[in-house]
Amino acid sequence: MMQTRRINELEAQGDAAMHRDQLREAAFLFEQARRLAAEDGQAARAFGVGVRTARCWMFAGDQARGLGLLLELLTDIPVSANVRDIYDGRMLSYWQQFASTCPDITKIEAIAADLDRLCIAIGMSDSRDIPFRTGYLLGWQGRWQEAISQYEIAWSRRTGHGMALRDVASAVALAALRINRRSEARRWLDALKSVDHSHDARIRASFVRLRIALWDNDVQDARACVLEADDAMRGVQRDRYTAQMTEVIVAALLLDPRFGDPLSDLHPAVRRLADYPASEHASLAGDLRWRLITARLRLAELRYAAGMRPAEDLFYRQPQEPRRRGAARLPRELRGRTAAARQACDEAMGAAVELDRAFRCTMRQTEVDGLRRRVDEIARIHSL
Incomplete structure (x- = not known):
């Protein structure tokens, strides 16, 4: 006893x-x-x-x-x-x-099918897990509208077993932003906050809200969201959350012109990137996320040297504003920063190709290609 x-x-x-x-x-x-x-x-x-x-x-x-x-x-x-x-x-x-180093979509689909059969066998045919698993895989393939449809089915099973409703609501909100449905993302953020008041829901809400601020290109709101996210993440021991939050916080800090040159060790984005969990590099997806953050940082460093205003690169809804050749802040550093930005894009592309091949899509390669084209646009103005 x-x-x-x-x-x-x-x-x-x-x-x-x-x-x-x-x-x-x-x-x-x-x-x-x-x-x-x-x-x-x-x-x-x-x-x-x-x-x-x-x-x-x-x-x-x-x-x-x-x-x-x-x-x-x-x-x-x-x-x-x-x-x-x-x-x-x-x-x-x-x-x-x-989270593996070599994701295998055939194996993922086989495990999902076995889990679906097990759900039905043990009396959980109405489980939210069944459509959520389908939507989650579709999201990894960049099929956002199809993913949203599955998540909405999961959400409709309010009394069923499975993924927490906060997981479903945050997944729909994030997918909606991917296809530029900002008002829909906001509605799902409100739904998330209304159905769950747990600590995990607070973290998820702060993450979604910060991504919305970045989609809006709203520096002021992003500043407030970073503080909110930091408060929600205090004491958290979950490396995937830390990695995901690092990505959006670095993006917010790079958008803020108050911090000056992103190449400086004193820039908060540099310090945040140093906090990226080492364990995430054991995952191909986690390693790619770090490489994408690094590529965006190198691009921000190049923009600063070229005398440009900061730009938001996660959603990139407002194009960067290249300036004439004579407007560069640090003309002597342009060549080195251009080379560093191109190298970061090339390294990210290698991981993107591998992960896209695993999930039979081109979503990540398209994202890296966009970063590289922005680097090249600046380089052309300066004949680099």
Whole structure:
């Protein structure tokens, strides 16, 4: 009885840490609960807690530790294991495919099909997970309208099992911005804030709001959004969130002319990029995100030397404004900065080609090509 009470306490503490997105702390607590449950002969409970432990390690950025535990669990599933825990473990395998160094869309589709069949077999045919998985993969292929349609089906299943409604609402908002449906993104942001007041929902809302500010090219609003995002992210132990937030915060800081030359070590965008989680480089998608941020930074450095105003490069709705050759701020640095920007674009293109090939699309290559064309536009004015 005392053993069970202690397991309950550890699980409750782990749940509380997980809800604060302090996933490393949660993983340590769940590991203790799992060990005690196994020692006490509670095999089904040890399995379920183990799945949550693996999830925390994987989402915290320790893929090797989390995936190793997950494989151990799924190769020796107790007869008494809860079917929902088995499903959650297999669902983790699905998410891990997107975070791998070599994503395989055929494998992703096969795992998704198996999960759909399992959902139906265990009485969860109305699960939000089924359309959400479809929409998520479509988004990775740049098929945003089709993704939105699937997310809307997931949202309609308000009483079903599966992805949290905050996940669905934020996914629709972000997809809508990708196809320039700003008012729709704003409505989904409002929906997100109305259905969920958790810490995770606050992080997601701040992320969506900052992307909307960048879409608007609104420096003042972006400044406020950066403060809001920083406040929401305080204490978070989730490397993917840190990487995603780093991308939009760097974009906001590069848009702000108050900070001067982006090449300076004192520029806040440079310091933010230094905080990019090392674990994200183990993922092809995470590594590409870092290379894209770097390419945008190098382009901003070139614009500054050329005497240009900052421009927003995530959505690029307002084209950059090249100036005549004699208006350069730092004419002697133009050649070096042009070379650095071109190199950053070339390095990003290599990862973009690989990831687009994996997902059978050209979305990422188009984005990198746009950055390179902006670099070349400036270079032509200065005969570089």
